Amino acid sequence: MKLSVGLITFNEENRIGKTIDAIRDIVDEIIIVDSESKDRTVEIAEFKGAKVFVEKWKGYGPQKNSVLEKCQGEWVLLLDADEVVSPELKEKIKSIINDEKPSSDVYKIKLRNIAFGKEIKFGGWDDYVIRLWKNGKVKISNREVHEQYQTESKIEKINEKIIHYTYDSIEEFLEKLNRYTSQSATEYIKHKKSASFLKIYSKMLFRFVKMYIFQFGVLDGYEGYLLAKYSSIYTMTKYTKLREAYYNTLGKDTSLIITTYNWPEALKACLNSVLEQTVKPREVIIADDGSRKETIDLVKDFQQSYPWLNIIHSWQEDDGFRLSMSRNKAINCASGKYLIIIDGDLILEKHFIQDHIENMEKGYFVQGSRVIVDEKNSKNLLKNRMPNFIFRLFEKGFKNKANMIRCGILSKMFIKRDKKLSGIRGCNMAFFKEDLQKVNGFEEKIQGWGREDSEIAVRLYNNGISKKRLKFKALVYHIYHKENDRSKLKENDEFLANVIKAGKMRAEKGLSQYE
Numbered sequence: 001m002k003l004s005v006g007l008i009t010f011n012e013e014n015r016i017g018k019t020i021d022a023i024r025d026i027v028d029e030i031i032i033v034d035s036e037s038k039d040r041t042v043e044i045a046e047f048k049g050a051k052v053f054v055e056k057w058k059g060y061g062p063q064k065n066s067v068l069e070k071c072q073g074e075w076v077l078l079l080d081a082d083e084v085v086s087p088e089l090k091e092k093i094k095s096i097i098n099d100e101k102p103s104s105d106v107y108k109i110k111l112r113n114i115a116f117g118k119e120i121k122f123g124g125w126d127d128y129v130i131r132l133w134k135n136g137k138v139k140i141s142n143r144e145v146h147e148q149y150q151t152e153s154k155i156e157k158i159n160e161k162i163i164h165y166t167y168d169s170i171e172e173f174l175e176k177l178n179r180y181t182s183q184s185a186t187e188y189i190k191h192k193k194s195a196s197f198l199k200i201y202s203k204m205l206f207r208f209v210k211m212y213i214f215q216f217g218v219l220d221g222y223e224g225y226l227l228a229k230y231s232s233i234y235t236m237t238k239y240t241k242l243r244e245a246y247y248n249t250l251g252k253d254t255s256l257i258i259t260t261y262n263w264p265e266a267l268k269a270c271l272n273s274v275l276e277q278t279v280k281p282r283e284v285i286i287a288d289d290g291s292r293k294e295t296i297d298l299v300k301d302f303q304q305s306y307p308w309l310n311i312i313h314s315w316q317e318d319d320g321f322r323l324s325m326s327r328n329k330a331i332n333c334a335s336g337k338y339l340i341i342i343d344g345d346l347i348l349e350k351h352f353i354q355d356h357i358e359n360m361e362k363g364y365f366v367q368g369s370r371v372i373v374d375e376k377n378s379k380n381l382l383k384n385r386m387p388n389f390i391f392r393l394f395e396k397g398f399k400n401k402a403n404m405i406r407c408g409i410l411s412k413m414f415i416k417r418d419k420k421l422s423g424i425r426g427c428n429m430a431f432f433k434e435d436l437q438k439v440n441g442f443e444e445k446i447q448g449w450g451r452e453d454s455e456i457a458v459r460l461y462n463n464g465i466s467k468k469r470l471k472f473k474a475l476v477y478h479i480y481h482k483e484n485d486r487s488k489l490k491e492n493d494e495f496l497a498n499v500i501k502a503g504k505m506r507a508e509k510g511l512s513q514y515e
Contacts (some may be wrong), residue, residue, distance in 0.1 A: 002028040002134070003097055004073030007050075008063045012081040014038040015165065020048045022084045023077070026094050033063055033069045034151030038120055038385045059144030059183065068140065078215070082165045086112070087242025089160035093132060096158075104156040106133040112161040115185060116169070128157055135359065145183040169441045170226070177234050185241035194246045195239040203239060208232035246399050247279050250357050255336030255433075256281040260344035261289040265382050266479050271302055272347040275309070281340070281353055283310040287330035290318025292405040321485070323426075324442035324452045324510075331441055332514040334433060342476070343427040346370070347381060349406060349475035356430045356474050364434065364468040365460055368428035370478045378480035407472045414471040419461040423469055426453030428476055435465050441511025445493075452498045457497070462505045 005027045007015060020030060030050040030237065034042050035057040039281045042052050055066060068076065075097045079085070085093070089109065096102050108128040130138060130149040140149040167173040170365070188195075211217045212228035220227070259265045274284060286299055299313045314323070315332045331339060340356050342348070359366055373381060374397040393404050439459040446452045457467065 001098065002073035003075045003077060003093070004028065004071035005077045005079060006064070006067035006071050007031045007032045007039050007079050007081055008060070008067060009033075009037060009045070009081045010035040010057070011039050012041045013037075013044055015082050016041055017044050017048060019079060019081055019084055020045065020050060023079075024049060024088055027077070028069070028073055031067055033070070034066045035063065049490055059142070059147075061140055061144065061147035063144040064140050064147060065142065068329040071135060075132065076134055076138075079131065079162070080164075080171060081238040083111075084163045084165065086161045087157065087164055089162060091156055092160040096132070102197040105137045105153040106130065106151050106155045107158050108155055109158045110161050110287075111164045111437050113164045113166055115166045115227055118220070118300075120166075120221045120223060120227065122215060122219045123212065123227055124215040125227070130155065131162065134159070143434050144172040144187045145180060146187070152194065170230070173230055175239060175381050177230070177479045181241050183236040184238045185245050188242045189240075189249065193242065195243040197243075200236055201238040204232045204236035207235040210488055212242050241460060242321075247354075251281045251353060253337040254279075254281045254353065254357055255283050255285060255334035255339050256353065257285045257287050257327065257330045257334065257339055257341045258344045259287045259289070259323060259330075259341070260291060260295060262291045262295060263345065263481070264291070264294045266481075267295060268298055269319075269345050269347050269382050269479070270342075271311075273346075273350075273352075275306065277348065277349045277353045278351050279354040279357060280309065282336045283312055284335070285312045285314055285330040285334055286344075287326040288313060288315040289295045289322055289326040290316055321448045321488075322444070323449075324444045324446055328441040328444065328511045328512055331433065331436055331511060337433055337438065338430065339433050340430040341372065341426070343478075345479045345481060347479065348479040351406060352474050352476065355406075355470070359415075359468065359473065360430065360432070361468060362432070363405075363464070364466050365432075365457075366430040366474075367423060367425065367467050368430070368474040368476065369403045369423075369469075369471060370400065370425065370428055370476045372478050373397065373480055377482045380475065381479060393449065400419045402418065402471070403475055405472055406475055411470065411472040416471075417466055418468040419466050420467070421454050421457060424454045424457050424467075427478065429453070431460075435460065435463070437511060438465075439505065439510075440507040441463075443507040444501075444509040446492050446495055448492065449484040449486055455496050455499055455506075457491075459505055462503055 003026065005023055007019065011031055024030060028066070030165070031051045032045050032050045034054050036054055042054065043051050053070065055065065089216065096107065108130045109132060110128050113125045133151070137151055137153050139150045141150065176490065208228050211231055213223065217224035219229045258267070258270060288295065299311060303311045311332060314326065314333055316326055316329060327341065338357065338360055339352060355369070356366060372425055377397040393401055398404070439456060442452055443455050446455060
């Protein structure tokens, strides 16, 4: 029976010779897929008779599958470059592959793990791994890390050992830690996993306690302690990188639209709260309904001071209250797939954008809530940085205080999904851009203050898109100002009533005119 040995390598010049020497006298071919090593790995492997294929790194699963595709033997022995077949195992393999009726088609082999120069017997390291099988009897998943071996055959154990030289030094451990944790984080992102602060440190602590106490790593002495300690650091680093990558990618398809008109003090406070966000949006679009020079200069100052925030100033001539038009123009120039629309008289809790993005859901637009601040406290907020919302809970001068509390459990309990007009507030809403395009954006026939938010909600409902109302998430403070001119409210109420009666699905004068 022919035996193929397969390996994947990257910078293994100190090990690959020993790995090949231990097995080459019983094999028919040695197949190596090397990930563009920078040292003498390829040279040494070819000198010792291996067929080497140099390929870009694709992840552990894809790289090992590339090896298997090249193996021609009836049996396959898949090794890592830091694994050496013991003399006893070599004889066992010979007897299995030469047996006309072996007891199984798939075998897992016991590892003898050597770390920091010592054999490790505890801490969960006393394990068996699938390494030997008849060609075609095992499939490997295409995961980038922690690939899985899949087979329908009965798996038998081989007690003769592979000697696994894991880490010769702390430096080597840390070098591999950096590479492996990055790959793990990438894999987790693909599966839409996230990591909270609590999750990171609880998993780190559990990993140490599990290995050192429950799996008796303490019996391996100092080396057992090192492995438990650095394995817990590995876990912490993996989930920390996941958290970092999660936040870096979360806002990449989201545009934040801020409406404003001649109130630069409030807009400045709003933009400062955007700077503090845990998740930054792809872009910030100032939907300006004709502000004067003070606001224009403020926006330019932020653009120059924070170029990484990508602030776009969408300005239109001042010709009365034309909020719908300013929003439509901003929506048209937005490059994000998800749009969060707020007013420039809001101060955002630092998780505001994160909360909106994590609650986006196909078939829904999201309606947020607000805390209303009285005149005295509003003046203080405009002068000072925004403190933690929860610290204001027992102070006077704040209305709707429940909206100061950010709590994931409560938020899940109190989320409402409906098609009602109650609670619609245009100052804190989020939409899929494609949904806004479907209804042709905001209705520009509505001018003057009021009902433009309810009117677009009706058309969204008529298109099968429901409201998802958030509580205890996406928190905002609404800065006090005098009431807007409501002289057009009665006319706008009548327009809204006609839209409801007619079952309209698109704005008559809306987003399409800017496309």
